[in-house]
Structures are given as C-alpha cells and as structure tokens.
Amino acid sequence: MLYISTYAKMLKRDFPVLILSLFILCGFFVFMQHAFRASVAIQEGVISKDMRNINVEEAVPAPVEVFFGDELFEKELQRRKLIEPKDSREVKILTEATPTLGQRLKKLLKCNDRQLRLEKIQYGNYWLLRNYIRGTISTSVGCADTITLTTNGDYTFFDSLPFLTERWQAPISFAIFSPGYDFNATLSSIQFVRNCLRESQYIRDYVTFHIYFPPTDMPEYAPLTEKEALLWPYDCEAAPPYMDVDRNTMYKTEHNMTYPINVGRNIARKSVNTYFIFASDIELYPMPDLPRLFLEMVERNRSVYLDNKELRVFTIPVFEVTKDSQVPETKTQLVEMLRTHKAIPFHSKICKNCHLVPKHNEWVNASDTNELSLFSVTKREGKFHYWEPFYISDNQEPIFDERVTWEGQSNKRIQGYAMCLLKYDYFVLHPAFLVHSPGIKYFDKNSPRLSYVPATNKLIKQVIQPEYRILFGTNKKCFT
Template identity: 45%
Template sequence: MLTRRNWVLRLSIVLNLVVLFYFGTHIASRNGGSDFIEELQAEGRSLALEMAEETEDSRKLRDVLSPSSPSVHTASQPQGTTSVSGGKSVRASTTVATSTERKVPSVALLPVSSALKAEPPIEHTLQELIPCNDRKRESRTAQRGDYWVLYNYVQAEYQPHCWETLTYTTHADYTFLDNLEPLLERWQGPVSLALYAPGTDFILTLNTIRYLRNCGSNLVSRFVTFHIYFPSKHLPKQIPKGNKILEEHFNCSNPPPWLNSTLAVYKSQKKLLYPVNVGRNIARESAVTYYILPSDIELYPSPGLIPDFLAMIQRQDPPLLHKNPKVFALSIFELETNMSLPANKKELVSMVKNGSAIPFHKKVCPNCHNVPKAREWLNADSSNKALQVFHIGKRTGYFVHWEPIFIGTHQDPLYDERLSWEGKSDKMTQGYTLCVLDYEFQILDNAFLVHKPGIKTLKKDPARAVLAGKTNALISKIIFPELKVLYGTRKGCAV
C-alpha cells in the first residue's frame, strides 16, 4: 500500500507541474514575464530533487513503518506545504500563491483519487468466447458401416448460431418417444435425435414423428431434428422424402403409436441388438452448436441449464481457463414412480433426504455413476448461487469405472460403434480415452439430470449376461489393444 501511495503522489505532482508550466509559459509569452518563468523552473527543479530523494528514502521507510502505522498526519503540517508519503513536504502552495498574485486563473490540482480509477472490465460476448463456425443442416442419405442413415430427415424450425445455445443429442427407437416432451419442457433448446427404425419399425417411427409434430407440444417442431438409421440388411420397403412425410397428418384422436401394444416391434421379432453408439454418434455429429450434451432420452435436465451454462461461459470462471481438455459433468438421480420432477437443486436434495430420490443406478451399478464428491455436492448450500464448477474429478482410483454424462464439444472422442446396449459397457471405452487424454471432469453445481420416474433394480437376465460376456471379451482382446496403440496409456486409467 505504501509503495502504491508513493507512486500515486508522484504522478499527481508531475501532472501539477505540467499544468503550472503551461500557464506560466502562457503568461510569459503575453507579458514578457521572464522572472516568472525562472521562478517556475526553480520550483520544478526543487520538486524533482524532492522526488529523487523520496525514491531513495521510500525503501528505508517501508522497513520502519508497518501497514497499520499512520504514514501522514496532515493536521500537523505547517501552512503552505503539501504532504508527500514518507513525511517529506514540498512548497507546492508557493507556486499557486505566486500565480494568484499575477492574476493567473486558479487551476484545480489533480485529485489523487483519480489516479486510482481502474479501467472497467472488458465483457466478451459469447460469439467472441466460443470458437466455432455456423453450419447449415442438410438432409442427406449416407452409409455408416453396416447402417444406412437419413441425416436431418425431419428438421427443426429453429436454426441457431453455433455459439448461442447448446444441443441435447440423444438416441431412441419409437417406443421411447413418450420421453421427448417432458425432456423439451425442461431443456427448452435444440435436440438432435437419432431413431433406430429397422424394417417395419420405420413406418411406426414415421407415424410417431407425425403424432409428435401434429398433436403434441409445439416445442417438438421448433427444436427437434430427427435422424433415422437402420441396418443395410433390414431396409424399409419404401422411404418417402423427409419434407413429404408431414403432408400426411396423424389423427390425433388415436393414441400415440408407442401405446399400441398390439403392434409387434420388428427389432424384437428379428432379435436385433440395439446399436446404441451408432445412434449416439449420429446425433452428436449432426448437432450444429459448439456445445453439446450427449445423453439418454430418459434423462431430463434441470430447468434453465442452457442460459445458466452460457452465463458461466461468459463469466470465464477460473476453472474454464485451465489448459487441460475439459468436459462439464452432471450429477444424475432416479426418482420413485409418480414423483414430480424437482425444479431445482434444493427440491432435489430434499427428495434425496426423504428417500424419494437416489443416485442414478445405485441399485444396478453404483460404481458406474458414482460421481466424485457426490456427498459434498448434496450437502453444499447452493441457494441463490449461479451455476458453477463444484469440483474437478478424474476417472481414476475409486472412480475408474465412472460413466459420466457431460456437456462437451465436437472435439471429444466418439463412442465405439461395435458396442450394443444389450452387451453393456457401451461408454467404458470412451471413458478410458478421456482419461488417457487427461481430461478434466468439471462437475457442475446447481445443474443435474433426473431419470424418468421409476427406480431401476437389478434383474437377472441370462441372455443379456451372455452378451455382456462377449462384449467384455471384445473390449479386452480387440478394442483395448487398439486404444493403447492409438492413444497410449496413462497411470490409473482403465476400461
């Protein structure tokens, strides 16, 4: 503080000298006042000498005075002097008095406080902070391995800039589309949805899209872009153009297609596996925004997540400036059947305390979704606080098999498309890659996901257990060795 005060006073004195020299020169040029100029020059040399002495003495004075000691006592200064940090004084008022006698207009000395005024902080826009280029959605048909994909088959009306919002990217077949409207009510933003529709399931999928667009919430037509994919060996008999399917209206007096239990699902009839990661990657790659939330359609986000997250990005909180690659992980919970969805963290914590909500998959695979500092997250008082990074976790140690769901970008690793939902462990290989690349999992406070009400319990499924065994063998013998060649290894990282 003392050093800062010294420099402020020096600056004030120099500026006062400049002002006085200016007026003195002006008087001299008009009245021939050479004596006055000489007097000003003498005063200037005196002040310069005093400042030089002060510079030498200030170091010694800092060793004597403590921060709490009064360095200047203006009341005891003799009349006609100006205090300078360190107890020295200069005859600044002499020059002013002389100027007054010669009828020079009085000039107010520069106040010391003006030198302390800081520049206002520069507030960057989201467009400046988020490095991306806009891209337009285009409907196209393309092969993806053993699958045909109808990209952007039915498009949302809303076409955002890449920096102005987030996209929820997800996957499903038509039997899960009852989750779309409750998800949208809380998300209120773009959704990129990949639908698996082999064989005759394709017609039922089209009818479901018609139902949602004609009979449901207008949020569907505004925000949801549908992509459809199916195996090359199970093509639909006919595929209309995407811009034509909505010309045929769904009769809204009929129940939604997912409630018609008399219709057999083609996938089940043919005993096809659900290629979950193919759908995840289609939805992710088709999103037009920089930030994306790859998730499952039964997981509903906390309200206000999009504007709260973008506000955090615009604030540029310190964790966001870390050089490591990063994603923003969300805590996930399950609710008892028929429970209302929590509107905020306070309501969620209350439900956890009374047992109507539990951490996600607690009764199925607790290690898969055991979030670092989960107990502290629940106990932290987050009332009236903005969305922020609560803790930075790693996928190592006790959390080596954590399957985080997070807000990320298009630069993050994709999911291995050889893995199916029935075989389990479908996100484990991506988790390993993130670990090896030394990603930070910046766990968000005041944001979360809740599963569609109904707590899952572990049930024996011999057929699925066989598939899980085959998947584990595929990972350990083929995929994991590939990843070690492609990305290397890191201590503590495992599949």
C-alpha cells in the first residue's frame, strides 16, 4: 500500500509535465508532416518565389490525403515514377493474360467475328430462312475459335444428327429442304431433337437450322421469328417424327421433286461465321475432338498453311463399318476393325478409287498419335481423277454446282473438276478419320436414281465442263 501511495503522489505531481510533453511530441509530428509536404510541393514547382503575391483569401487549398508508414513510402515511389500505382499494375496483369488459341489464330488469319442473324431471302429459285433456329453457342462464336461442319438433308435425316453433334461438339450449319407440308414435319423434328433426347443440349448449343423451299411449294404457315418457331408444339412421349417415315407420303415425293443437294450444301457453307469449315454429309461421323486438333495443327504449321500461297484443302480418310459395329473412337480401334474386316474404305463396293486417299496403306500402318499432322499431299489427277474427298477448308474453294441433283449423282465430282483446274493441293490428315453410319454400301442396279444419270452426264459434258474450262482454265489431267 505504501508503494501505491507513493506512485500516486508522483503521478499527481508530474501529470502536467506529461501532458506538456505529449503536446510537444504531437506538434513535432505535425511540423514534420508539413515540412515533408512543403518539400514535395517545392520539387513539383507548386511553391515559387512569388508566393508573397498570392491572394491568400482567394486560394482554395486542395483536399489532402494523409498517408503513414509503408503507404507513404509507396506514394513517394509512385511520385518519383519508380513504380506504377497498385490499381494500374493489376489492370496490366489482367490485360496481359495469355491469349486463347482462337485469339491467336484470329490475328494470324485476319478474320472477323460476326453473329448469326435470321434472314429471309430469295436464294436462286428458292426462299431461304437462313439461321431460322440458331445454336446458342454457334450464334456468336469467334471466327477462329472452332470449325463449322456444314451439311444438308431433309427431315428424314435427323436420326443421324444427335450422334454427329455429340461427336463434333462444335458449330453445325444444317440446310434442310422442306417444300410444302414437309415444312411442318421439319419443324416438329427440330423441336424433338432440341428437347427430347439425351443429346438435346448439344443440339441446342451447336446446330443452326436453315430451311429452304421453292416459291411454288410454300408451306401454309411459317412462324415469323425464331422465338415463335421455338413455340412449335412437340411431344417427347411420341415417336420421333423423322423415324420410319414413308417417303412416298412426303410432299417432295408426291410432287415428283428431286433433291437439290448442292443448293443445300452451298446454303450451309454460306451461312457460317467461322473461318474454317468442314463440308460433310450428315451420315459421316468424324473422330472426336477434331476441331481443336485441327486448329492446333494450323498454329503449329504456319509455314505450310498461312505463309504458303498455294490453294489447299485438308482431306480426311473415310471408312464404313458393318451394320452390327460401333463407330470407332480412335484410329487404333479403326485399324483393329480393318484387320478383322469390320471396317473397309468408304464405297469400296461401289467406287473404291472415289474415296481412297493417297498412300492409304501407309496411313493405316502409321502409329496413332494425339496430334494431327499432314501425312501426304496430292492433286486430283492421275489415278485420283475421280476422287471425291471430304475435307476441311477455308471456305474459298468453288461452290457446288446447283444444276445437278442427288438423284443424278456426280454432284461432288463437278466441284472436284473445278478444283483440279485451279491446281488445288489435297493434304491428307493423320490420324483424323470419318466413319459412315453403320452399314456397308453396295451398288444397287435397280436404284431409281439410275434413270437420272444419263441426263446429268449429258449436262456435265455438254454444258458444265465447257463453262468451267473458260472460268478456271484447262488441264488435260482433270476429269469430272
């Protein structure tokens, strides 16, 4: 108790001195703060020798921020431009993020992005509802982000669409011939595949539907907008409207109409928003992940594709498998199926040389890899003068001639003839491949299509070939 009493007396005696010392210390800090600001202001040229002439009453001091410790030190470094403000450094880090593959290729290819929009236009002898129902991802995909598969058909081909879309998982541009009341079945089929299947999400994401028909064979009613078209009724409990269709009851058949396959091919090609396309048939299934693998190959092979002025396309070998077989996922599986005769080159029983790629045996024997490469190159000449390859392109090759039909055959070979005259190079990709919907194709000597062939051949020889020689040049090595 004695000690406590003594300390209390000392505190009472020295308290005024402590208070005075505290005021002196605070004054010292205030003085140092103003001195620091004054030195900064002098260095910045704010204070001049003419300070006496300034009207103090008119001068309005700017609000001052007070900083201490590390923050004060950082502000001084920023003032001396030794470091950047923290927020600008954060922005710089964000803006210098590594560009994506699509962004890098966009710069290299010098392509422009564009959105898919609904258009109602006259296309030759047809009314075209372009981008009538769009894939949600495909609508605004970047021009070099992926590849668009372009295809065509009528609503009876929709059974191939789910598997194709799941396997491709990239934009698909699908042109559908729908005259008269076939239009109704087409919309019902679109709604069914978009809403009622395990693969429906892929179809909603990626598939853009274009519908075309002659003005003489209009539907009775067509929804005016995409939103209205998506309200078209469907029944997921019913059988798919595209399955087991009696073709004799279709409007096209009842009105004795041929199928304008090349019109559909060109519509699908002209309706894309990506730099690269893959013009294919809806029943051909590509190996998984092909779009990404191809774009990565393009970036690795700039000297071959981007820096070379020669016209070129990138061919994919095609195969078909037996009816009871599964479509292979990898080249390794494909080769095993070839060994056991579960798979054969496409159309081997009809026209083997029409689809066999150069160095076929070497391609088959080459080891499977995780990257695409350019395996071989040729022109459509010599033993390949009847070649009808499927290929990825930059969409600059000649269009498909719309004067021929599916029934008359030779619909792809005419374009091949034009590309031969233009001296196109065909690079074969490895290990990429296509497989037709299961079932081996055989020549049918009783096919009703054969009755259309003579007229088509006459048109090609007497009209189309002379025109093409004027437009694209001559080459005795080129044939249709």
